[in-house]
Amino acid sequence: MTIPRIAVVLCLAVGVGAIAHAQSSAARNIGGAWVPMGGGRGADPKIAPPPATAIVLKPTYAAAQEARRAADAERTRRGEPPPSPAVLCLPYGMPRMMTVASYPIEILQTPGQITIVTEAFSEVRRVYLDQPQLPIDEVPPGYYGRSVGKWDADTLVVDTVGIKESVPSYNGLVHSDRMRITERIRLVTPDVLHDQITIDDPVVLEKPFTYTLAYRRLPNYEMVEFVCENNREYVDEQGRVRMRVGGAQK
């Protein structure tokens, strides 16, 4: 092979590599603000999140969950909603923080770390890239636990453990300290992001279940601060949520 031919082959190889890199970078560009997107009737099937799989609790937990659900429904029907942690201005924690009504989230990509900041309650979780996960018993139980992630082609796979039992799980489900959350986060179009979340909990669940959250990109959005400073709802002596009327507490 002559020198010019070698040069041409080298240039082609570098060029193809650069294009592949650029494509991969674009597919991994999940940074920025995102707003939750609903599925349901009328949603574009190409970007709508697939339905959740069935949640099957172990019998003891299923009976308790059903009793609690029925009691809560009855209280809500009477106009005396039961308190949730958020009524007390407590944050959501994982995994519920990933979708709170229509509040946006912001994803920050920096070397070795992805940081997710939510608008509701200004919650923050950090995903350490290409780091080994710790055994569950070595992670202090908390609202966000410990998250590690790695890119699998254009999907960010995140593993989270160490969520304390007092932090309600998906749809308010109970969970044990063995809960493990696996997320597969990927762009389905340049402006639509899916977070497929699988909850595994060998103590509470018969088998893992999976649900998917979808988000739409919010270009140039400036996140709004959220300090829970003026909570007029309170829980009375009978455990009912009430609203304090007449102005801010002095």
Added chain:
Amino acid sequence: MARQRIAGLVASALATLTIGIAPVLAHHSFSMFDQATPLTITGVVSGVEWTNPHVYIELDLVEPIKGAKHWSIELGSPSILQRGGWKFNTVKKGDKVSAVVSPLKNGEPGSLLTRITLPDGRVLGNGGPTGVGPGTTAPPAATPR
């Protein structure tokens, strides 16, 4: 034993039926407000609290309603309202406004905003989806609960 197993299966099936549904957006329960019986209240704004988790408007009524001359109105959060066309200074102390609200079921003079008419005639809803313009009645303010 067999009976226990059947009971377990029934309980599991029940759990699947009741919670094995598509993701539901977490939100505030609005069941303490009577949304079936809206009220229109008119008065002068005595205070605005542009705060989280909710924005509040305090209103001195022209005519007392349910025996009270002063009513509190709960709105969504600043985030939700901003994306519904509000600004922090859209309503100011001293403004004369008229609001359609859902009153508290327990009879106290507190309420949840449905829509408000500003002194310049603009009508705003209680937040709602991005892009919802003035005059649109939003679904119950999607505040985090």
